[in-house]
Amino acid sequence: MNALFRNRSGAATPSSRPAGPAHEEGSREWQEARDRTELAALREMVPPPAGPRLSPTRHAELGAHLMNEINATATTSDAANSAKSRSAAARPWAFGRLTPGRSMSLGAAAAVVAATVAGFAITGSTGQTAVAAPAPLKVENSRATVPLATVAKRAAALAGSHGAAHRGTHRREWALGMWDDGKHKPEQMPVDESRARYNADGSGEAQDIKDGRVVRRTHLPAGSWEKFATFRNTPPKTVRGFADYLAKDNPDSRGSAYWTMDSVETLLRDWTPGPAQTAAIDGLLAEKSGLRTLGPVKDRAGRQGQAYGVDFKGTVRRTIILDEHTGRILGTELSSIKTDPKMQLKPGDVEQYDTYLD
Template sequence: MADELELLRRANPVPADGPHFGDGPLDHGAERQLERLLHEARPPRRVRLLPPLHGRTSRARLLWGLAATAVVLATALTVLLGGPSTPSAVAAPRPLTVRAHSTPVPLKEMVPLAAAAAADDSARLVKGTHVQSWSLGMSDDKPPVTLPEERVVRWRADDSHTEVVVATDPSHPGRPVLTDEGDEPRLVEDGHALSRTTYPPSWSDAPPEARPPHTPAALRAYLAETVRTDSLRTPELLEGVVELLDHWTLGARESDALVRLLADAEGLRPVGQVTDRLGRPGQAYVYAGDGGGGRRMLILDPRTGAVLGLETTFTRDDPEYGVKAGDVMQYSAWMR
């Protein structure tokens, strides 16, 4: 993905070895920029945000925060880079690329690998999740920005659970991270805890909170109920996978059932090997559909068939909002 923070560093107006560092006077250019920042009125803005998936109010909240982040970051770029005529400096993140000359592996060939892992039964189902996510926020007059977060949810024996959310981007370890924490977006240190919440005991027999089954037919019905549909086509199946993995860390048996469902799904095309955003090797499968919901790339562990990630990219240019076909709309990477 584009390195927004590196662009800011290159435009640093007060380097540590500069002649006016510390309490020295501002030069004429800096004075003009400061005067403009303090006294010019901001024009009204219209914001367009990505729609949430079925029932995902938390994602809607995140995307509203991303739009606010765009305001702060774009203002900083205007001051540092010289005004509104400067070319867009904050590009949408780059999509994952398929390794050149790699061999696509059909999903049917992943089924026996998942079955072998299930027979070993070393990976057990765990309630809770560990997920790294990136989402894109857009407005009609500022460059798009991304905000990476990592979320860990762990359940206890008494059905209470904790959720920890931190601001971090593993592709740039140790660097400051953009966050929408609080009333005003800002930069925080890598690994900064955005929230630490403990929830009292609770239980539900409805998906996705209910324990997922480990047979294909039962899992199909479970995912259909998760996304509230009577027809689990491939787009709904992939939405159900996201909901499922945002609540559960699948065991080998559940992953086996899921791979069998995916192997029967229409339109999931094998494209070859990728390295995901956490540096893990994977086999990629693309669903383009009719283009209305974006292009989705599902990434599976090449040894076991477990789902590692899902990336959604734009399928057409939208100059008004500064995005192009291939720009990443949303990405999730799940871990054990």
């Protein structure tokens, strides 16, 4: 997959800032001008399929469906994203986080189109191909269940350990490609493993990995971090500081365990936390109501961990897997907990996972 579109949460997206007094940043004119510019850039970003796995008809259907979603987003007024939207029992999308109360921006929409079309259209230079959907996480009853509060205390005891948060991640990710028209079954996507590291000037290197080997390296010029990252500032080291930090991106994280976990997942696409940040994340999650213990599991990399989950309006479950000894975040997952005829999903279907490797 094209390295530019690796981040499904919307990292590699176009940006514009109309100039002039008539377009003061934050004004309605500025917003409308930015949306028009980004939409135009978005249309140019969708690459032609290079090596189709789907028929041309299905490619056209996919592109048309996604662009309809983008057009609807571009023409929706701020008033449409009100309390009415927040109360709707909509499904958070695996791509682009199209969710109640958080309308998909054109920037995130660009990642939706680019990542999805690229994923369906080509196998990528790594030769990775689509895989069957993984089985749900299985609770290992032979091991003891550890409460989240206990894991948070263990992480807090290690907060002063050597190690700092650093820009970039090493993760393995997978997601279903889904339509919501009830006509198409979910498409299997390739498992994508990547590693990225950034320097102080925003330069860095992105690596595509297959079977433990780096198969492609992409140099990222100075300033790339500022263009790609959602969370640009170093994450805080305290629970309260971390709560404020996440709320700047999504105010709904203040009172919701689900949106806190959603924001943490977005953060983990930008940063690898150090021990202090890990303790802050675990401590914040331990304070959230609605987040319950699922039990001991093995993550997608075969490591032992403890799983904790929170449900969203009876439709999906977001799960986080922690190392029970250190509190380190091993993985995050999104799965269906309700039959969804439009998406052709059933309870237990895994929609997306991210595994954090180092």
